Amino acid sequence: MGIKEWHPFDQPREKLIAFGASSLSDAELLAIFLRVGVKGKSAVTLAQDLLDEFGDLHSLLTAEQSYFCQAKGLGVAKYAQLRAVLEMSRRHFESGLKKGDTMNAPELSAQYFMQQIGHSQREQFGLMLLDQQHQMIAFEIVFWGTVNQASVHPRELVKLALKHNAAAAIITHNHPSGKPHPSQADRSITATIKEAFALVEVRLLDHIIVGDHGRWHSMAQAGEI
Template structure:
């Protein structure tokens, strides 16, 4: 018994095509799979772009799971390839940056939760540890949040010299350091605590206070200041 060949997006009724629906009803009317299908553009003789998008979301457990995928890994999926993988990763990165963008005033860090909220969308799905500096003005406005270093799966490589170089380059009055735990558990390790104390000591010597060290997990965080370590 012959199986029917799946319809391509072009063969679907016009009102069912993701691009046409986006133009008519806006992007909010589309599912994640349909939005992803627009980026994929074309399918294979066996599967439509929409079907490939659905399989991709299932394989990586939704859009959030795609945030930690590399272009190389994504390109190995049948029907994707390098060009489509790059487009998808680029779109995801734009989404990450948009989620942390501040169109008007620079954000102010008043307590550890503000620092966690600032970096959570950027860090919670990273598969390697990223060590970030939150550089502050005299009134605790955020000047910049540069990445100081990127480590391995379970270890960041942060050198005080690299951190304070960024602080001095931006003429920051103070700094909060932060990094993520790819495991999702933000509990500090002995190495995290030792590094924190070392950075605080150096900051005191050069009169640039290290106000906190925030560890980002999956939807939760730990503040060294709140823990009494600083």
């Protein structure tokens, strides 16, 4: 039986319209993205097979292009479509913050950072600069690679803070395939950056580490700053 023969409220698109996107399972959401199935499988069945193959939705969305494209029912066109959807989501969230939202809670900062670097397979280090009201002035990816004293240069962060006349800052980096708990190197570089910012009267509010599967850790929330 094809999806069109299902009860309307069992069809993913109609269910979404009637009850909202949050009412759908991962497979149903993915089925809407796929639009069609393959011979002998509905879009929902194909979606569930793909989730089983990749492990979960996060792993599918962050898969390398070569791995993603070789899966049945996907391919280069779907990969391009997915990347476009993820980028639109990132820009949508970013544009809302630029309208003056205040970064006054670790949850809000973490959500933003997950949009920026949470899907990256490469470790990245970012700097968010804030004004006196803790509204975002700018966000930049400033370093790539392992976070340690050799790769992260506090002087460059201070230069950016002065350039934007920032009053406060939040730093972030990702652990692409691991837990978001800080290492000793993370703690050490955080202390060094905090001291460097203090010399120019910029407050380091937090260091948020983004892990895999949407997990994150706030060093400020944990009392580590």
